Amino acid sequence: MTIAEAGTVQTENPWHDFVTGPWTEAIDVRDFIQRNYTPYEGDASFLEGPTEKTLRVWDHLEKNYLSEERKRRVYDVDTHTPNDVDAFGPGYISEDDDVIVGLQTDVPLKRAMMPNGGWRMVETAIGEAGKEVDPRVKEIFTKYRKTHNEAVFDIYTPRIRAARSSHIITGLPDAYGRGRIIGDYRRVALYGVDKLIEWKQADKDKVADQPFSEHWARYREEHSEQIKALKKLKKMAAGYGFDISVPAKNAKEAVQWTYFGYLASVKSQDGAAMSIGRLSAFLDCYFERDLKAGLITESDAQEMIDAIVLKLRIVRFLRTIDYDQIFSGDPYWATWSDAGFGDDGRAMVTKTSFRLLQTLRNLGPAPEPNITIFWDKGLPKGYKDFCAAISIETSAIQYESDKDIRAHWGDDAAIACCVSPMRVGKQMQFFGARVNSAKALLYAINGGRDEMSGKLVAEGFEPVSGDGPLDFDDVWNRYEKMLDWVVGTYVEALNIIHYCHDRYAYEAIEMALHDSDIVRTLGCGIAGLSIVADSLSAIKYATVTPVRDETGLVVDYITEGDFPKYGNDDDRADEIASTVVHTIMSKIREIELYRDAIPTQSVLTITSNVVYGKATGSFPSGHEKGTPFAPGANPENGMDTHGMVASMLSVGKLDYNDALDGISLTNTITPTGLGRDKEEQVSNLVGILDAGFLPNDCNEY
């Protein structure tokens, strides 16, 4: 078949040679994938290196933009054009940039304002980038257009303000985009935008006869917003010379259309995490079809994946220096989930799963996109070995348990941010930052007075009295009561925030790429778990005497004797940690949530542990005032003395049902710590990963 002939065939039916099914009648990307993807059981030997063009574009980007950005933190800001899907005309990295195209603004790394979240953040960030605000834009967003941030503070209660300023609750998305929503960008490629508009219109019309209610009105209004956003998406793509009103006809278009969908969302939202979803098996269907037809070579396929990954590496948002500190840098979590198993027992590993990992060799290691592998011991060996080899070379892969994710969220789930799983296009999260569960323990002991400032923050509690050693049962009772206040205040804030975000900073394009009826989760989170667990363990197993200042405030502790520490696979301490997670989750569940969201919890303060630590006093565990917390569910630094695998097993005891939004354990392993040569390193790393994802085996005989 010649290319011209193939072209003719394709214009007739973009879905030619695909196995049909329910996906052809209604949106069902999962069904399309399951019927059409080709599992790959082999090794990495088929892969190709970067093309000349890829290297030229990457080199141009590095020399002219990335190196400049590193020097001055922010490469450039457009201060005149609040961004939206179609606010900027087309932009390119260089003349060679023609494989997969599209930039957030007209120039690489140039950042744009998204003031719907709040004006103050934008103004501060512009100032910190050394630029002046445009008075006209400022007038619009301070005088005429109410922002999310303004609305939230109109509603906040006094107790929320007190908890915020004492830092028992920090990092709330009340002045920036919430993120954690993954549009199903594959829909753009599979169906084309016109079909998506048609279906959204039908969903909107479906309820036209129902009587007025606030829910009904919101549903109608949101659908109109979504349809407008889809039209802007078409317009934006047309600027680059593509008509995406129709389905993608080949692999290159499939990658391009999918990327346009994602690009539209990072042009219109600057959420804390803007993840891309689970693309490999989907795109692989197109690659396989084109490879079979002789339309492309392996090198072409790799070039396309390299090109989209390159674009995902240069997403930029206008952030403040404060924000960078909370999040330890400038992350945007373009998380790309891959591998795992389908419900039918076939591994969802395709050649494109390998191509994605290969980008880390072709373009060198980078933190974005955050490649996340759904790991299972049963994944094909060639793939497991390649993952381990790339991990050792680049330290740039994240692993999560496929079994746990699939059991709860099915086989077309993806991770938003670092660990939050959701069914793609069918579920979104109301991002909840996290509450300082460690500081809550100190509040319990001090009767709601802040141990740093001495101010009374939580009213109506009695402090521990007397100078004798702390009693475990007494402290636990006080902690439970204090958690009622802390969790209640925290969830109240989240309800307010998401109510306002939907009203004033609605993610129209992302939600246009979701079903009309979706599941919403409220992703609550906790910080400081290891400190609470160790401190309660110290109170229970050692002798802890409070030290008071002249006002009677407990500001330190004298701990005598040894106590079990979380992170050593010691059930005594690990059980305390699980109980804390379970107790907090139970308290969240008792509270009514905005938009009937399902509450979930995470233990993953990966990036804000320094900020939390700074705002918190000393603990019975020996954790010193003002020092960083361990990240996520990690054991306290230096308290785990039985090896990394033992700490993995401790963390593994936290019940996933109490932390459905994810649990993280951060470990650094040097390659030489894994074995004497590469082969041994690979096999040992595969072994550790397999061991870490084993079901709990507490059979001691």
Added chain:
Amino acid sequence: MTADTITPAGDNSFKSPARRLHGAGLDGITTEDLPRGARLEAMREGTVGSIHSWELVTAVDGPGTRMTVFFAGCPLRCQYCHNPDTFFMARGQLVAVEDMLKRVSRYRGVFNATGGGLTLSGGEVLMQAPFAARLLHGAKQRGIHTCIDTSGFLGASCTDEMLEDIDLVLLDVKAGDPDLYEEVTGRALAPTLAFGDRLAARGTQVWVRFVDVPGLTHDPANVAAVADIVAKWPNVTRTEVLGFHQMGRDKWHDLGLDYKLENTPAPTRDQLEATRDIFRSKGLTVY
């Protein structure tokens, strides 16, 4: 849970601690408290042992991920010991054999997944041979790969019955010349050679370990002497050359012991390679 996590945009706020060489404490394992007479009797019987600590380690004490149990007490006083807190048996904690086996069994899943097992180290494991024998036998009964890490000085205490329960011996040959061996360890070389010969005769798999200490064991003549000894043992499947380091210095100070290598540097990469080349020249598989 994420292992080997990478934090996008660089998580500079958290540095996990450098890999420790040894664990600390016996968390999760029941310890015993016996009066002196009963304690000595139980230790002779091997129903309890004096243990320094345990740790799950990878690629350090044998293949895969292993539970390494550090015995307390050692007859040698190696100048470069990085673990002098295991010198004294009296400083360990008493653990009953069944309690230790409970903990070992708990990790069968980990051992299976990683191709690992149990390693007895120390200290000197053969200083408490009866306890070691019971542990090794219990582990084998549970289908667990077993390994001992020893200087071989007390090789005579290792019965043939015990060797039946040992899959791999990590044999430390600290010097090749008897005088130097005594200078380094305070003890004689001959028992180690005899133990090595015995393992060779039985065909027990051995990995030899040699610590390269500049100014002490690094001398090419010494390395060649060690290599000649090892080359005679056909059951040695790998030789590991480990570089001396100063991570044990604080422990020597804390214990108030006289540390002779205060100013000894770690070997350079080139020095280590030179040592490995000498082993390689005798036809050995060297790491």
